[in-house]
Amino acid sequence: MTDTPVHPPIIVGAGPAGVRTAETLVAAGLRPLVIDEAARWGGQIYRQPPEGFHRPKRALYGFEAGKADALHRAMAGILPAVDYRPRSLVWNIESGALDVTPNDGLKGGRSETVPFSHLILAPGATDRVLPFPGWTTPGVFTLGGSQVALKFQGCAVGSRVLFLGTGPLLYLVAYQYAKAGATVAGVLDTSGFADHARAVPGMLRDPGTFAKGVYYVGWLRAHGVPVHSGVRPVRVEGDGRVEALVWRRNGAEQRTVCDAVAFGLGLRPETQLADLAGCRFRFDAMDRAWVPERSAAGRTSVAGVYVAGDGAGIAGADAAEMAGERAALALLEDLGRPVDSARATLLEQKLAASARFRRALTDAFPFPADWAASVPDDTPVCRCEEVSAGTLRKAARDGEAAEINRLKALTRVGMGRCQGRMCGAASAELLAQALGTGPDAVGRLRSQPPVKPLPFSAGILDEEKAS
Ligand SMILES: Cc1cc2nc3c(=O)[nH]c(=O)nc-3n(C[C@H](O)[C@H](O)[C@H](O)COP(=O)(O)OP(=O)(O)OC[C@H]3O[C@@H](n4cnc5c(N)ncnc54)[C@H](O)[C@@H]3O)c2cc1C
Numbered sequence: 001m002t003d004t005p006v007h008p009p010i011i012v013g014a015g016p017a018g019v020r021t022a023e024t025l026v027a028a029g030l031r032p033l034v035i036d037e038a039a040r041w042g043g044q045i046y047r048q049p050p051e052g053f054h055r056p057k058r059a060l061y062g063f064e065a066g067k068a069d070a071l072h073r074a075m076a077g078i079l080p081a082v083d084y085r086p087r088s089l090v091w092n093i094e095s096g097a098l099d100v101t102p103n104d105g106l107k108g109g110r111s112e113t114v115p116f117s118h119l120i121l122a123p124g125a126t127d128r129v130l131p132f133p134g135w136t137t138p139g140v141f142t143l144g145g146s147q148v149a150l151k152f153q154g155c156a157v158g159s160r161v162l163f164l165g166t167g168p169l170l171y172l173v174a175y176q177y178a179k180a181g182a183t184v185a186g187v188l189d190t191s192g193f194a195d196h197a198r199a200v201p202g203m204l205r206d207p208g209t210f211a212k213g214v215y216y217v218g219w220l221r222a223h224g225v226p227v228h229s230g231v232r233p234v235r236v237e238g239d240g241r242v243e244a245l246v247w248r249r250n251g252a253e254q255r256t257v258c259d260a261v262a263f264g265l266g267l268r269p270e271t272q273l274a275d276l277a278g279c280r281f282r283f284d285a286m287d288r289a290w291v292p293e294r295s296a297a298g299r300t301s302v303a304g305v306y307v308a309g310d311g312a313g314i315a316g317a318d319a320a321e322m323a324g325e326r327a328a329l330a331l332l333e334d335l336g337r338p339v340d341s342a343r344a345t346l347l348e349q350k351l352a353a354s355a356r357f358r359r360a361l362t363d364a365f366p367f368p369a370d371w372a373a374s375v376p377d378d379t380p381v382c383r384c385e386e387v388s389a390g391t392l393r394k395a396a397r398d399g400e401a402a403e404i405n406r407l408k409a410l411t412r413v414g415m416g417r418c419q420g421r422m423c424g425a426a427s428a429e430l431l432a433q434a435l436g437t438g439p440d441a442v443g444r445l446r447s448q449p450p451v452k453p454l455p456f457s458a459g460i461l462d463e464e465k466a467s
Pocket of ligand 1: 012013014015016017018035036037038042043044045046088089090091122123124125126127143144145147148169172267270273308309310311315316317320451
């Protein structure tokens with residue numbers, strides 16, 4: 001075993017997990033390469049506005065301003081000791097190398113192949129969505145997308161925004177919009193009051209986070225924002241733009257006038273790169289998703305490949321920081337370098353505790369498993385390839401597709417620009433519902449490069465890498 005890696009360790013993602021990974025490797029004397037498609041470090045939760053935008057951290061990150069500042073400073077402090085490549089998209093992993101292309105708007109640039117011997121994947125998560133009538137109408141955004149608009153550029157997605165879905169982000173983003181001065185038309189939670197109440201003892205494991213959640217809901221109510229639980233969407237009204245959302249609660253339909261809907265049903269780990277790296281996967285019932293198998297230290301089934309943060313399973317920003325540090329220690333251990341084993345054990349214990357809190361959150365905001373059954377046949381599921389719920393159900397009913405990759409081959413669902421990042425989970429839910437089984441039983445959508453759309457300037461068309 002050598003204590004010098006063949007290539008500099010590569011970290012994909014400069015969010016909480018990636019930054020703490022880099023910091024730990026730098027402290028051990030290594031010079032990692034940190035690649036992130038975003039313009040500045042911080043990841044999703046601590047996303048920074050563009051250079052030149054000045055909004056106080058307290059306004060941007062609320063109660064988390066201190067943590068955001070600490071993470072931003074940590075990365076700024078190690079910049080001279082890392083090779084940092086912002087605005088760079090990792091779009092493929094193949095034969096021990098990453099394919100990376102500049103993610104620089106219209107300027108573009110050619111794709112480059114970067115070999116690795118040690119790779120830490122910390123690409124975070126994305127919104128989980130299910131279709132409903134009208135969900136592709138202009139003015140319907142994901143919750144995360146609506147928050148990106150606010151955090152990155154100080155813009156609201158509408159002048160009267162209705163928030164729909166479930167999970168802690170639902171209340172947080174509604175609160176952030178209201179605090180920023182936007183009109184919040186309401187918060188419609190698909191989970192019920194009984195779910196929230198049942199989960200209270202478990203959520204008290206982390207009283208600080210629980211108190212913040214209670215505060216957001218209380219603040220919204222106190223400021224006259226209607227908050228309803230046990231809701232299901234019926235349809236978006238409006239052609240060129242959202243005009244209202246019709247929704248149902250306890251069997252009665254109601255209508256809320258709005259010009260934007262921000263919706264999301266929790267988060268889904270971004271796992272395509274781990275898949276392309278050849279990692280073994282397992283189904284995680286809490287995430288309702290296939291995630292890379294990993295040890296408590298973040299090692300995957302592939303030697304030299306580690307995962308950390310939400311991309312390995314949703315656990316939140318604090319856990320992402322700890323997982324990043326732990327994965328870096330694992331990498332150092334694997335190089336035969338001395339590490340502080342007491343620190344490694346402490347991190348693993350804290351990560352286990354945070355997983356227990358995560359379970360309580362899942363109980364408080366359960367996935368609406370009945371939703372898939374209520375999606376009308378003519379609702380588009382895959383907007384890239386224009387595949388409807390009815391087309392998917394027919395393939396399942398005809399006995400032709402009992403597995404998600406077969407469904408893709410037959411219907412083209414998930415074959416478009418998003419490569420299933422948006423519609424893959426929804427298709428699995430619809431297929432499972434049509435077959436009378438669970439999403440774990442319909443298999444895992446295999447990842448294909450490019451994991452995200454590429455500019456023509458990447459110059460890969462002649463290389464037959466993109467399929
Ligand atoms: C849109 C969104 C908003 C969120 N807002 C909040 C919030 O306000 N509060 C909260 O508590 N939690 C929030 N979360 C959850 C929170 O982001 C995570 O718990 C936390 O940020 C996880 O940290 P991470 O380092 O694992 O991932 P992230 O913070 O997501 O960082 C991952 C980084 O990887 C980069 N990346 C991803 N794929 C590639 C690729 N292929 N090539 C190059 N770079 C790549 C991304 O640009 C990103 O900077 C949000 C999640 C999302 C998806």
